[in-house]
Structure formats: C-alpha cells, structure tokens
Amino acid sequence: MTIAIHHVRLIDGTGTVHERATVLVRGSKISAVGPSRTLTIPKGARRVNGRGLTILPGLIDCHVHLCLGGEADVVGTLESEHPSLTLLKSASHAKATLDAGFTTVRDVGARDHSIFALQQAIDSGLLPGPRIVGAGLAICMIGGHARFIGQEVEGTEQVRQAVREQIAAGAGVIKVIASGGVLTPNTSPDTAQMTMEELSAAVDAARQAERKVAAHAHGASGMRNAILAGVRSIEHATLLDEDAGTLMKRYGVYMVPTLSALATTAACRPSCGIPESALEKAKAMTKRHKNSFKSAHQGGISIAMGTDAGTPFNHHGENAQELERMVALGMTPMEAIVASTAAAARLIGIHDSVGTLTRGKEADLVVLQGNPLQRIDVLRDRDKILGVMRGGRFVCGPLSLA
Template identity: 35%
Template sequence: MSLKIENVTIYTGRGDKLVESAIVIEDNKIIAVGEEAVERNAENTMDGHGKTILPGFFDMHIHLGMDGIADPFAQIATDSQATSAYRHQANGKKQLESGVTSVRNLGSKWHIDLAYRDAVAAGLVTGPTVYGSGQPIVMTGGHGYPLASEADGEDEIRKVARQTLKQGADVLKLMATGGVMTPGVDPGSPQLSENEMKTAVEEALHAGKTTASHAQGTIGIQNAVRAGITTIEHGIFLDDETIELMIKHGTVMVPTLAAPYYIVKNADSGAIPPHAVKKATHCYEAHKESFRKAVEAGVKIAAGTDAGTPFNLHGDFAKELELMHEGGMTVRAIISAATYDAASVLNVQNETGSLEKGKIADFIILSEDPEVSFAAFRAVDTVYKRGEIVYVN
C-alpha cells in the first residue's frame, strides 16, 4: 500500500530544502521524493499543507537505563535486571514520541540495551532503532564504573573488548577521562591510555564496529583521537591544537550540551550529588566555548543529549538542538547533525538518515518549519518508523 504526502516542506537531511513538495512511501521504504513524488500517484494521498517533513532524528548519546533523576547512579545500584529492562522500554517510548527514531545507547549495565535492541527489532516492543554499546569499558575505578566493565592494560582491554563484541555490541564505549557524575574522578584527568584505547579500536574495526569515547579533558581527548576513536563524547576542554587534530583525523564530536546545562540549571535543587554540581559548574562555560570553536573550525558534529543524566529527560531532544543553535549552528546544519551525519557515524547512511529514494521510511512531520520558527522542533505532529505511524500528537 503506497502513501503520498503532498504540499509539504521537506528537509532531506543532506542540506536540501524542498518547498511545496511531496514524498511517497510504500511498505517500509521511500519510493519517491521531490519532483518525482509530486508527479507520482499513490493508492492513498494526504494533504500536508503547512507541515514540514524531516528524517527521523538520531540521538547519538543516551542512557536508556537512567531516567534523568537527580542521582542516576543510585538508581542503577538498586535496579534489578528486570526493572532496568522495563526502564529501557519506557524511556525508548519517550524518545520515539519526540521524533527520535534511532538511538545510540552508550552505557547500560548488564548489556540490557542490546537485549532491548533485539526486542525492538523482533517486534516484541515498540521503540526506536537501537545501536548499543552494552557496558562501557573503563579503567579500574574509572568514570562510570558502576555500570561498566573495568580493565587495565592492553591485554585486559582487548579481552573485555572482545567479550563486549561477543555480547553483540554495535559500538564500543571507552572512557578517556574522568567525568562529572562519578565521585572522586576529575573530568580533566586522562584515564584509559592512548594505547589501551587503540587496542579496543583495533578489535572494533576487526568486527566492523565503531567506537565512542567519553572524553572531557584536553589530553584525554587527544589520546582518543590519536587512538582512532570514531566519536568524541562531550569534548568539554578543546584547544586549537585538539580541534585541528580532530579535523585531521575526521573525528566526530557529539557535544551533549544538555547534560551540564540541566545540572547547572538545577544546581540549587539540593538533590543532585554535590560533587556533580561542583564539576558541572566548573565545566559549563568551557563546554559552550569549546563547542562554538569546534563548529566555527568545521569539526564534524552529530547530535546527542546524554539523556538520563540529572534532569536531562528522555523525550527532550529539542533542548539539545536549541543549545546547538545557540552555539552557532544553522537550522539545516543541525538537522543534518541529527539525521544524515549521525547515520554516517554508524555507517548506516546508505539505508537511513535522509529522505531519499530507496531508504527506510523513518521520518517525522512537524507542524511548522524550523527555519521559520525554531520552536517547530518541539511541534512533532506524527512519527513514522519503517513506514508505519508510531506516534500521533
């Protein structure tokens, strides 16, 4: 059964904007976009006058096992595996309803994100397409250790990397530096070494997988980039040398601007662990400046929220887009960072991530044009996944 949606504005995800255009889908695929779609007939036609269509969003950094409560590590410590699985499903649904049809989950205890991914793919539950890391790989006592696999030295890292890949991970997550949420570690301090990370990258490449590195401090970011990491997560303390290194290596930055924003905004709540408030407050302005400089220099960006961290709720993807806009990105660049460019990081850009003939029919309908009103990103009217409506506002 084919469906044509006509009289719409379309952002393809690759920088193009089509006005008074159309899209035709059949089963789970896009069969025509633009002029070809305008001229083509379909079994069903819908008038989308005043609406805007975008590819389904990718949130490239989330934690489905965390709800965004003030102390997520306390939640992880008390959850059973079954409770965590239910939490993944509830949070996945919130992501889908915000227009996020694909997520990259970068850290779940017990590798539950991988089981949730398989349940979605099998049709057991409704949720976004999941690309998961399982448990992150950290040094002993490193950032995020309550939900991670701890390993030290190249041999141990190689063993754990292989074990994580055996579990079915799509991406290996490694901690290059300390972080905000873990007590007793400094966000600016290096953790896993360049050689340790290089070992994990090698194993991921052998398996045809990608890598991501939590990296906040300058030295740790440089270590990760030289190690061949696919994406730098956060990138809080960037200097000119580090930015040049990222451009040279083609390293993608996933900024997660919403994570420190919500901690600083809610610092006076009294509920967030004091160590996290202190560190986030210290990092906040540097993070914004680093992002601005990276964008200006031409570092590749993919959108990710770090949803699940304090007060950083699943389903609030639009806040990250707003912060990216404040940091100097245009609307079309933001759309690309949240769609095609994100898909490219995962090496799935030939199947999804843009509105092009032959691709999977993951797309969203907005009530407004985001170039006319940036608030349009919060006006999600309908979400289609694989050609099926999965949410109507």
C-alpha cells in the same frame, strides 16, 4: 499500500529544503521523492495533505543511556534498583524517545547486556522504540569514570577481551572512557583515563569486527589520546583546546557535544539532589563547554547531535532540546537538523539506510506542523508532531490513528 505525503515542505537531511514536495512510501522504504507537480501518486495510495506541514528524516540521538532515568542521583538509583526494573524503565524511555521524533539512538553505556534484549524486542515489533545501536557496557579503567555502567579493565589484554565480549553480546559500537567524568565521584574530568596502549587496543579489537569506537573525553589530554588511538567520535569534548581541535579535524573525528548534559545539571540548585561533587564539576565547566562547541563549529569539525539523555534532569523524550542549544550557540537551524540526521547517520555508519529522505532509504521520518527552519523549538512541541514513521509505519502522533 503506498502512503503519499504531498505538497509538503521537505527537509531532506542533506542541508536542502524543497517546497511543495511529494514523498511516496511503499513497504518499509521511501519509493520516490519529487516535486508535487510532476510526481504521480499511485491509485489507491493513502494521501496525507502536507500543506503547512514539514517532513524531515527521523531524528538521531548519538548519545543516550536508556538505562538511566534522569534522576538527581543516577548512580545511587542504579545501585539500589533491581536490574529488571532498570530494563522496564529502559523500555519506557525508548518509547518516550520515539514519540519525540527520534527514530534512532546510539546507546553508549548500559548497566548490563539487557539493552540488546530491548533492541531485539523493538526490532521484532514487540515493543515501540527507536532503532538502537548499543555499546553494551562502557569500557573504563579500574576505578574509572562510568564504572556504574561499565566494565573495569587493566591492560591491553583485558581491553581486547572486554571489547569482544560487548560485540559478542550484540554491540554495534564500542564506548571507551578516556577521561574522568562529572557523575562519578573521585574522578576529574580534566584528567586522562586509560592509557594510549589500552585505547589503541580497543580501537584495534573493534576494527577487527568492523565496529567504531566512541570515546568519552572532557579534558584535552584524554581527547588527544583517544584521537591518536583512532576513535571515531569524542563525546562531550568539553575542554577542547587548539591542538585537540586540529587533530579532530585532521582525522575526521566527530564531536558529539551533549550540551544538554552539563546544562541540565549545572542549572540545578544545591538542594536538587544531585551529588555535590557532580554539581560543582558541571557548573565549573559549562562556560568552557559552550566555547568548545563554538570553536569546533566555527573551525569546521564534524558535529553529530547527542544529548546524554538519562543523566540528571536530562530526560528521555526531551532530546530535541539539544538542537535548541546548538542553535543558541551559533548553528543555523538547518545545520542543527543535519547534525541530527545525515551527519549522525554517517557517524554511526548507517547512512546507507537512514538519515536522509531519498529513494531507497528506510522510511523513518517526522511530520510536523510549522517550520523548524524558522523556529527550531517546534521540534520539542508535542502538539506539533503529527506523525512519527519508523520503517514505513506511522507509529505515533495523530497520523498513526488514521
């Protein structure tokens, strides 16, 4: 059966808006897009009157951790809970993400390979959730940041082995840790981690399997190492300097800002339960993080949206808060939407199938009441999300009940 959404405001993901458009969905794909006055709706189609509504591509979050639950002490929680409980929680987080209009996520660090079992369960229709492109375990140095969701390695041979193990388990992307972090005690965000040789070995082993590498880096020295090693994206890019910014632009490396991660942590009071060391680090870096984002945006560095959902008080299902933060720091609402659709799909390497609403693409889309180009925060208002479609089926919102 064909589904026809007609007379709708269409934000197609490329940066263009079309008023009074019609979108036809047949099977799992978009079969036609065009002006409502000329595009014929086939007989027997299910019609959705789009007047007053906006349709946009299913949103893409390029940086989540489905295994983390947004608790104040995520490291302590993972250490004390059974892996099976973590997996059940991950499934619930996946559903919350889909309900929020996010039809694809890149999961850049999980406690174990059960993330790939969740991915299979979702792809087969057993459980509701977004498409997952997962990294499995993040690859870090011995004693390095993110080891609670990572595999610790020493030397290039172990790096290659760890990369291949993630790919063999189902990884669609490889995550490396190129600097210290906020949540791991006794690591400094400003200090580089893993050597140039190790990072290069990771990129090389990933390339052999046609996978891209995402590098966690707060400090500029870690960013530089990762960029020169050939990674595809810098996650956080908190303390960006001019040199690292120039390199990112020259090599077309994406910034995935994760503004929500530092902001939600830094907004907490000392008694909130976040370990003191993490709170101090986040508070010290927030302002510089905002400046890094602004200079990257003004300097024309490619930006793809990511929240780091799962970190303290940065909850799954609240992912659209990141668009509000990006707009508050100078992006237009349209730029924030492109960063969360077409640009995100390009970063992940799935732009041939998702990220834009054009003929032949997978029918992943969101139907909203109101206009996010005027008020970006409608994306976070659940009452305004009338339907989330994944692969041609409305999977949540009132339109899924019809």
